[in-house]
Amino acid sequence: MSIAESMQRQAEEFRERYTAVRNQIGRVIVGHDEIVHGVLTCLFVGGHCLLEGVPGLGKTMLVRTLAETLSLDFNRIQFTPDLMPSDILGTDMIVEAPDGRRMFEFQRGPIFTQICLADEINRAT
Known part of the structure; x- marks a missing residue:
């Protein structure tokens, strides 16, 4: 099979x-349909997309x-004026280890996902 045939397939x-x-x-x-096409195009080319519109x-x-x-995987981040970076990225939390000791463990935030919806980014400060 030639390269052209392989690419065609x-x-x-x-x-x-x-x-x-x-x-x-x-x-x-x-x-x-146009919006769905645009979102799929953004996804397949490895980009991001901004969807604007009235509620509903x-x-x-x-x-x-x-x-x-x-x-x-999907997560949604609701932007508010009091949203902190740790609310998005995550933070170190004190957890108890199996041996009874306490230690810090990073708890990942909602940004660590395959598709992340940043909702109402206009409200962020």
């Missing part, structure tokens, strides 16, 4: 999988459905 496989993912998301998110458009549902469809 890979492109066809990607197209089929992309269509299957888009159709699965379309079962939950109706009428936002399904932005959170879209991201949650995307994560479920692709079997990816």
Whole structure:
């Protein structure tokens, strides 16, 4: 098989999988085909995306459905004026070791996930 044929086969496989993912998301998110296409494009090229809109458009549902469809871990961070960096990144906590001693252990924050939704970033200070 030549390189061109191999690339053609890979492109066809990607197209089929992309269509299957888009159709699965379309079962939950109706009428936002361009937005779904844009979010999927951002995901596949390794980028990020900014979804803006009035409440109730399904932005959170879209991201949650995307994560479920692709079997990816999902976390949501609700930005508020009092949000601290440790609320996002995590912090060291005192835990009791099996031998009874106390020690610090890093508890990871919600940013340590495959898909992270930063909700209402305009409220952060």
